[in-house]
Amino acid sequence: AQSVSQHNHHVILSEAASLELGCNYSYGGTVNLFWYVQYPGQHLQLLLKYFSGDPLVKGIKGFEAEFIKSKFSFNLRKPSVQWSDTAEYFCAVNLPSGGGSYIPTFGRGTSLIVHP
Amino acid sequence: DAGVTQSPTHLIKTRGQQVTLRCSPKSGHDTVSWYQQALGQGPQFIFQYYEEEERQRGNFPDRFSGHQFPNYSSELNVNALLLGDSALYLCASSLGVGIRGYEEQYFGPGTRLTVT
Numbered sequence: 001a002q003s004v005s006q007h008n009h010h011v012i013l014s015e016a017a018s019l020e021l022g023c024n025y026s027y028g029g030t031v032n033l034f035w036y037v038q039y040p041g042q043h044l045q046l047l048l049k050y051f052s053g054d055p056l057v058k059g060i061k062g063f064e065a066e067f068i069k070s071k072f073s074f075n076l077r078k079p080s081v082q083w084s085d086t087a088e089y090f091c092a093v094n095l096p097s098g099g100g101s102y103i104p105t106f107g108r109g110t111s112l113i114v115h116p
Numbered sequence: 117d118a119g120v121t122q123s124p125t126h127l128i129k130t131r132g133q134q135v136t137l138r139c140s141p142k143s144g145h146d147t148v149s150w151y152q153q154a155l156g157q158g159p160q161f162i163f164q165y166y167e168e169e170e171r172q173r174g175n176f177p178d179r180f181s182g183h184q185f186p187n188y189s190s191e192l193n194v195n196a197l198l199l200g201d202s203a204l205y206l207c208a209s210s211l212g213v214g215i216r217g218y219e220e221q222y223f224g225p226g227t228r229l230t231v232t
Contacts, residue, residue, distance in 0.1 A: 004158075044208075045222075046220055090158050092158075106159045
């Protein structure tokens with residue numbers, strides 16, 4: 001079955017450390033890719049998205065992600081994290097469900113804790 | 117600009133009962149999707165409504181049904197509740213249905229359903 005995998009379920013970093021969260025999906029065709037973030041007590045909100053074009057995508061708050069089609073990956077990065085980046089991060093991919101339709105499929109999320 | 121709103125915030129029901137959750141989309145949006153998020157998991161797509169019709173459906177039984185009204189607001193109904201239906205139910209809105217599925221979605225705060 002087609003799926004989205006986030007391999008790091010819990011990540012703990014100190015401020016100023018670099019961050020990379022992995023996301024892989026299992027589908028060989030064209031996809032739309034997203035990273036969402038949920039800060040404590042807040043709604044899920046979009047960090048960045050990739051539909052086509054430059055595979056290096058820049059989002060809000062200094063985050064970026066790189067789409068590597070050959071590796072079926074869309075990893076999220078930030079060069080220097082801040083305490084305020086403490087949140088839950090979700091990768092989502094629109095995967096085909098048959099009949100030409102696509103369904104947003106989320107990974108199980110990565111909990112990031114940044115120590116000041 | 118009002119974002120996505122959901123009601124109620126919390127709900128406690130007994131096994132076998134029925135429940136209705138409500139969602140108002142972000143101003144200007146015409147598409148509503150519903151998700152179930154179990155503890156420690158990513159959101160799982162239930163279905164999507166556009167032009168008052170169910171357009172896409174995830175892997176959920178017929179006990180889960182919905183409706184979209186002319187003002188684009190939506191309801192999620194769950195019949196014959198099971199303990200396993202306990203979860204956070206998220207509503208997300210977007211504008212139309214783009215190529216390869218959904219464009220950027222805006223999420224509401226969710227309704228926490230507990231089934232005892």
